Amino acid sequence: MTASEMKNAILHHLVYTLGKDAAHAKTYDWRMALSFAVRDQIVDRWFEATRRTYAEHRKRVYYLSLEFLIGRLLKDAVINMRLEEAVQDALDALKIDWHELLEDEPDAALGNGGLGRLAACFMESQATLGLPAMGYGIRYEHGLFRQSFEDGRQVEEPEDWLSQTHAWEFVRPEVAIDIGFGGHVQEIGSRANWYPSEMLIAMAHDTPVIGWKGRWGNTLRLWESRPMHGFDLARFNRGDYAAAAEPEALARTLSRVLYPDDHTEQGKELRLKQEFFHTAASIRDIIRRFESEYDDLKLLPKKAAIQINDTHPAIAGPELVRILHDERGMDFEEAVGIARNTISYTNHTLLPEALETWGEARMGRLLPRHMQLIDRIDDLHRRETGTGHVNAHQDGKVHMGTLGFIMAHKVNGVAALHTELQKTTVFKDLHELHPDRIVNQTNGVTPRRWLLSCNPRLASLITEGIGDGWVDHAEDLEKIEPLVADPAWLDRYAAAKKANKVDLSNWIAETMEIGVDPDAIFDIQVKRIHEYKRQHLNLLETIAHWQEIRDNPNAGWVPRVKIFGGKAFPNYIYAKDMVRLANDMARVMNSDPLTSRYLKVVFPPNYNVSLAERLIPAADLSEQISTAGKEASGTGNMKLTLNGALTIGTLDGANVEIRELVGAENFFLFGMTAEEVMARRAEAGHAARAIAEDHRLARALEAIRSGIFSPDEPGRYHSITENLSHHDYFMVCSDFTDYWRAQREVDTAFTDPKDWARKAALNTARAGWFSSDRTIRGYMKDIWHTDAAPQVADAAE
Ligand code: 4GP
Structure with missing residues (x-):
């Protein structure tokens, strides 16, 4: 694309998409016009990749993640499409500052940290490698909070990236999937019908993800929650305005906020609902697509690989079994086998408090059929392994890590040391039962x-x-x-x-x-x-x-x-x-x-x-x-x-x-x-000893205690100094x-x-x-058993 073609495309979108006259256009308008002009360049390549995937009956990879920390997308798209020069020159001709436009784009923070950013790097690498893949996430209205400081204190404000139109997404009102919660189960022999008491809709929004040189494009599909029954006009006409809007507001809360990760207690129920909402919508969409191409569900593991990013989507196992067994009539054991061969699970943390559990009462109330299926999965696993002590449902809770492990054919750690530690700590028992299941895939970045x-x-x-x-x-x-x-x-x-x-x-x-x-x-x-x-x-x-x-x-x-x-x-x-x-x-x-x-x-x-x-x-x-x-x-x-x-x-x-x-x-x-840490932790008084042996450390702690840094409130950091001096679980003093x-x-x-x-x-x-390209190749070989497709021709510079 030449600079003058780019310039015309920008002006065209400014006028006909944004309805703005160049004389009155603001930074926002120019950024949107440019984004649409660049997006146009991506769409044909994106379609072509999809067409080829269908035509060649390719295996697809589905990456299920509650977080995608994608950040800004404009520069990414311009660089991967090799449009930098054309854009620069076009904007110069229009006397618009390129950097100002870049800075104007909201930073899409649909994730908390490493796990979410990894998912974003993986999407980009999959597209660069020409791997047919799709990311599934939630379209949070508010991503990770915006941080500011007041007198040095962290203050959180809601982040509102969607207060403006998101230039990169295509809304898919026709992809609307019913999601149920609660209700009752009617068992018919081994199978059951589930009659949820609460329903809502998952609506898809698609963002194309274009790889390097535009050779391949995949989709990031984000679900928005919508009410099943809209606005209550009868109530509204009776003057009951708040009540008329209530069902809608409740349904929408599901995709309203990104949760701070699961180290927190708050909003447990809503979090579980988000997880099921995301996973159920994604699994239904995967099955729908599969059934549009094939009529034998036994082929599923050959044609689809479902990667669950940490335990947050681990309900995928029981949900897939429910569809195969209850809805499609497949034998239970076979359904478990198919689900397991399709699903694999990445663990991202060894912190025990970060391994999710859900109380059986809550799970049973929100997902009654899944609770029954989890017990049957446990029962089958006990029979398969001849052991009784490793269950997903144990001590009144559902352990999502165990469930993820049992329902996956591969479980991976994200660095060599982490993978080895998994085998000896969090998944020790499971690893002994399934010594081939844990594999390592060291992370990478694009x-x-x-x-x-x-x-x-x-x-x-x-x-x-x-x-x-x-x-x-x-x-x-x-x-x-x-x-x-x-x-x-x-x-x-x-x-x-x-x-x-x-x-x-x-x-x-x-x-x-x-x-x-x-x-x-x-x-x-x-x-x-x-x-x-x-x-x-x-x-x-x-x-x-x-x-x-x-x-x-x-x-x-x-x-x-x-x-x-x-x-x-x-x-x-x-x-x-x-x-x-x-x-x-x-x-x-x-x-x-x-x-x-x-x-x-x-x-x-x-x-x-x-x-x-x-x-x-x-x-x-x-x-x-x-x-x-x-x-x-x-x-x-x-x-x-x-x-x-x-x-x-x-x-x-x-x-x-x-x-x-x-x-x-x-x-x-x-x-x-890591070994020394474990040994030292067992020694009583390790922190006090370390402080006694290092005068610099003792003096630094004393400085905090003395209030040098907080003269108006000398005791402000009491909890830090006390914790470090007496407890120090993380071995700050000893190191x-x-x-x-x-x-x-x-x-x-x-x-x-x-x-x-x-x-x-x-x-x-x-x-x-x-590079995350190396990581993705590793997943393709060891976990997904899939190839890249021959790619579309390079986008010319
Ligand atoms: C993070 C891990 O803390 C980090 O070490 C790792 O690099 C990253 O995942 C990607 O694998 N975990 C999380 C989380 O972000 O929320 O548990």
């Missing part, structure tokens, strides 16, 4: 968004050196290794990083009014705020470092900017205290005349995908400091490595594999191993000394800029394996 799009300076330097093959074969990044030996090239690598840091410094100055030195170490910890991720370990080290600088301000310190980003769940008080402490520290330290040249603390609010795209390219140091054995994988660690940040980290999650690939000498390792040591190694290494640049470049060169 190099299109997380290098090509977010870091154009580095991306073009790489492409200039080795061509653009790396964009869809990220392993090719290793071809830059010979260039790393060339000092002139390395200077350019360092210059690209520096320019990114200058951009970020300017943004920090403009938006937060904090001046930071672009020559300082940009030390970044971005992720949800959680004790296991240990932002407080980083904060304690920051305090200790600040104190040492104060002791001796002229000792030639290596300047640092500590950058934090992340949200704390609204009712996770401890995490919110960590956020406030960081902000309180920032206030005190950034205005300290003795130290502020050497140490700044910056915590931009509302960390989301777009902010990640801004921060990651500017990072020198990536903080991956979770308690070993707690972080399943991490994916931020991969993005930062790819963008040339060196990691300071524990042997946890994918850090282990990152370190192996980039080389131990290019990674700052510290801390106990402090070694973390301090590693941080000083970082300082020393940074004083040799050439060597630092070399290490950084080697991180980029060796991070290609962490």
Whole structure:
């Protein structure tokens, strides 16, 4: 597409789709017009992919996830369709600022963190690889809350990405699926009819997901809940306005908000309803599509692979069995076999409190037939394995992890260490019964968004050196290794990083009014705020470092900017205290005349995908400091490595594999191993001992206690200091000394800029394996048993 064709397409949509005269058009109008013009380019390719999938009777992959953290879509689409030049030139001709349009797009935050972002990377990689696939999620009206700070405290406001038209979706009113809850069951022999007492409708909204060079397009189908019976006109006419609107409002609550993950108690019932709503609608849609092509349900596992992203859609097993057995008349055992061979399950966490359970009373009331089927599935599983002690329904609860495991042919962990730990902890018993079921698929991230799009300076330097093959074969990044030996090239690598840091410094100055030195170490910890991720370990080290600088301000310190980003769940008080402490520290330290040249603390609010795209390219140091054995994988660690940040980290999650690939000498390792953590935890008084043995740690804790950071309320962080001194489940104190040591190694290494640049470049060169293309190929081979389709021709540049 030429620039002038693009310009005409934009103007056409401005006038005929948006009904705006160019003379009065605002940023929003131009962004929408541009989005529609780009979307038009995608549609034919998207259709073509679907047509081929049907024509060739391809197996389809269905990715069921309660979260898709997709972020903004415009730049993604422009880059993958290779329309950058045409768009730039067209907008120049129209005198419209491209970056302003990009910034105007709402960030679709339909997820909480890693699990949701992984789903988004997977969708993009599936499309890039030409794998016929479909993502199923919920079209939450309000995504993850918007975070702001008031006096350093986190304040949550509703996020409202749908208050404007969503440019990328197509509404499918004809795809409307009835979903029931409650009611009663009438058993007829082995089978049953379920008569729900409450009904609503799941309506589909489709967003095309286009792969690199537009070679293939898949669909992200998001369900919106709608009332079965609309507005009650009779009541309205009687003047009972609120009651007339009530059924509608109730039905709509189901897709209204994204739940903070299941560490929380709140809204349990609504959460379970969301899960069933999402899963039942998706399974029905899958069966409908299958039956439009084939008439033998036994073929299902050959033609469809259903991946459940964590336990949230784990009711898929019983629901599929219900359809096959109750509705289609298939024998029960055969139905279980077919369902199991179709479904596979990804586990994302080892935190026991995050493994979902539902009380049998609630489950029995909302899903009476499913409750019966779960008992029969357990019964069959006991017979198959000759054992009585592993049941999904146990101790008055339904254990969704166990249900997911029993109803899947493969269960996977998301990094090598996590997968091994699954076998010895959460799924120990099940693993002994099914030793072939657990497999590993180490996570990955899409190099299109997380290098090509977010870091154009580095991306073009790489492409200039080795061509653009790396964009869809990220392993090719290793071809830059010979260039790393060339000092002139390395200077350019360092210059690209520096320019990114200058951009970020300017943004920090403009938006937060904090001046930071672009020559300082940009030390970044971005992720949800959680004790296991240990932002407080980083904060304690920051305090200790600040104190040492104060002791001796002229000792030639290596300047640092500590950058934090992340949200704390609204009712996770401890995490919110960590956020406030960081902000309180920032206030005190950034205005300290003795130290502020050497140490700044910056915590931009509302960390989301777009902010990640801004921060990651500017990072020198990536903080991956979770308690070993707690972080399943991490994916931020991969993005930062790819963008040339060196990691300071524990042997946890994918850090282990990152370190192996980039080389131990290019990674700052510290801390106990998962085994050591378990052993140390069993020792009484481990925290007190660690504090007694490290005067820096003791002094940093004392500083918090003394109220230096909260003079108006000295006891503000009592719960943090008490917890760390006496309990410290996440081993912050026991790992402090070694973390301090590693941080000083970082300082020393940074004083040799050439060597630092070399290490950084080697991180980029060796991070290609962490592409989600590699991960998806792994799922295709080991779990889905499927091939990619021959792709549509490349979109021309
Ligand atoms: C996350 C894990 O905490 C993270 O280690 C992993 O990289 C990511 O999933 C993707 O696999 N888990 C969640 C969650 O986001 O909500 O449990």
